[in-house]
Amino acid sequence: MLYRLRQGDRNAFAELYKKYWRRLFDSAYKRLLLREECEEIIQEIFIDIWEKRETLVITVSMEAYLFGALRYRIYNLIRSRKIRNAYLDHLTNTQEIEKNYIEDSLYYDELAGALARSIENLPEKIKKVYQLSRRENLSYKEISLQLNIPVDTVEKQMGKAIKIIRASLKDFILILILLAESGFE
Structure with a gap:
């Protein structure tokens, strides 16, 4: 099926979608309890598969790949929820909540958006390594095996990714200072 997907076979994609959508949904719903999420x-997940079909490397079964991708996305969603909730809890405990909440929330959203854009604009190979490391929590060795590149190449690409992201976020230092002044930790 992966071969057919790589060739752009929409029927293969539709088969994959029909075969796994319900099981993925049921698994996600047990953890998130929100249908929309x-x-x-x-x-x-399916958009990612279709968009990256030509370069997608799957070293396990399609089922294992899909449920692994689901697990990582749920983990990242829960983690971002916790971070956002901790930030919002902090804001609700400050004395100037009415005054600072909207402004701080806008700063946070602007910074998060800038970070997402920065990651999206990384060169494709570097972005793949960065996403496998940060979003899927793979070790450099696991990334090396999955992408069939040396570990030192993974390390160099992660270093480049971090350097590029830092450079693109340099204009947001004021936002970080304002967040720090408002007590965001």
């Missing part, structure tokens, strides 16, 4: 995560 589950549907969005699953859509993102």
Whole structure:
């Protein structure tokens, strides 16, 4: 089926979608309990597969790959929820909540958006290494095996990714200072 997907076979994609969508949804729903979030995560997984079909490397079964991707996306969603909730909890405990909440929330959203754009604009190979490391929590050795490149290449590409991201976020230092002044930790 992967071969057919790589060739752009929409029927193969439709078969894959029909075969796994319900099982992925049920698995996600057990953890998230929000239908919209589950549907969005699953859509993102299938969109990712279609968009990257020509270069997709899957070293396990398609089922294992899909459920692994689902697990990582759920983990990242829960982690971002916790971070955002901790930040919002902090804001609710400050004395100037009415005054600072909207402004701080805008700063946070602007910074998060800038980070996402920065990652999206990375060169393709570097972005792949960065995403496998940060989003899928793979070790450099695991990334090396999956992409069939030396570990030192993975390390260099991660270093480049971090350097590029830092450079692109340099204009947001003021936002970080304002967040720090408002007590965001």
